[in-house]
Amino acid sequence: MATTFYHQIAANKRNSLLLSTVVIALFAVLGLAIGYAWTASGPGSVFVMIGALALGLVIAGGSYFAGDGLVISASQAHPVDETTEPQLVNVVREMSVAANVPMPKVYITEDSAPNAFATGRDPKHASVVVTRGLLDKLDREELQGVLAHEMSHVRNYDIRYTLLVGVLVGSIALLADMFLRSVFWGGVGRSRGRGEGGGAGGAIIMVLALMLAILAPIIARLVQLAVSRQREYLADASAVDLTRNPHGLERALEKIAVDREVLEVANRATQHLYFTNPIKKWEERSSGLWSTHPPIVERINRLRSLTGQAPLDRDGVLGLEGLD
């Protein structure tokens, strides 16, 4: 186990750096293309590229240092302490002792859908957010299982990577969209009319840039998916390792699985952060194949196999059928 999570920490730090570099490079390329579409001149393109590069750096830096605050305010969470929520704060402290990380900040979202997430750039700057529904619907042991799962994300530096993924994926989509609009609304045509076209070389750059602008958001979204599914299984396993008790987490997953409340504050940019997918299958905004989470039944069955219990039948369990 120990080697697993040290590897995970190293991989997360490496991937965070890699992701930021790739995204900033993408910003530069898209900036160059936008600049070309607007001005159709070498110096003009470079000027816009430098602007986009600076924007990329600011966004990457900003999400690293302030992204957690952004995500927390997007989830409409307010901070709590020992006097207001003694049991929640106590359970978080227990799990921080178990994971041997500093005590994170604790927040509550006033929403009756049971869910939770952790965010921050490293264990020293981490926050845990739970919904009111989670506190009301789970008992202490189940709450401990969920928070052990979240604390594993904190200890493993999953929080850093998922935070960067969330913000950067969003901003890539925005920039690509901006570029496509600038082309669509005739930036290129106008410059050609002035007879300043870049010739064949310019046309190739434009085609490549167009392809990039279309593909970048899709690739970014795929990255978001790929990172989250495996990570959830690993966090479940780490949670059991921390609490030495698979039952609390298993029962929590079962309760959440049959819960039909919808978490309004979650959206596609933040859904991969949550304990279970906040966007449920029957909702219109759900996207089937593009799920950021492994199926709950699969997670429950992996925990059941630890204690030698028979797996739940995916189709046979009433009430679980709509779940993801």
Next chain:
Amino acid sequence: MELFLLILVVVAIVAVGFFILTYNGLIQRRLRIDEALGQIEVQLKRRHDLIPNLVNAVKGYMEFEQDVLTRVTEARANAIAAGARGPAEQAVAENQLTGALRSLFAVAENYPQLKANENVLALQEQLTTTENQIGFSRQHYNAVVLDYNTSIATFPSNLVAGMFGFIKREFFDAEPEADQVPAVQLR
């Protein structure tokens, strides 16, 4: 001849380097044990401090359960006294205290007024979290002790350990199994 000297010097440097690194590694592992033990001590102290409050809060309701309350008070006094006698003995005394507390909470289930008392509930939550934190700190402590004990017993770090008198450390023993917890007589 010169080559021989050169090899000798290289070997000496490697040996000294190995000694310094191993020695520092052992010291660091030993410090981690002390730090982990400190973490347990803080929680144990907190539990010792909470118990008199709990006993006072429930006394009024549980006048017929004097033996349960006495056992908790005695177990607490024993645990405090055992604190000076090393982790192994301390663990035994603390486990007895854990057992006595569990009996108390089990008996308290029979008193509905007690379960409705905010003050008692808050104390019960405090004791539960303290006990859980003791358990988790103990897991951590035992893990670092195992790490240290392994490194002073295995080659080549055992050479350095033997030379500077690093000795094996005791584990903080695991909790008693449920069947070892004292039975509770219900009325």
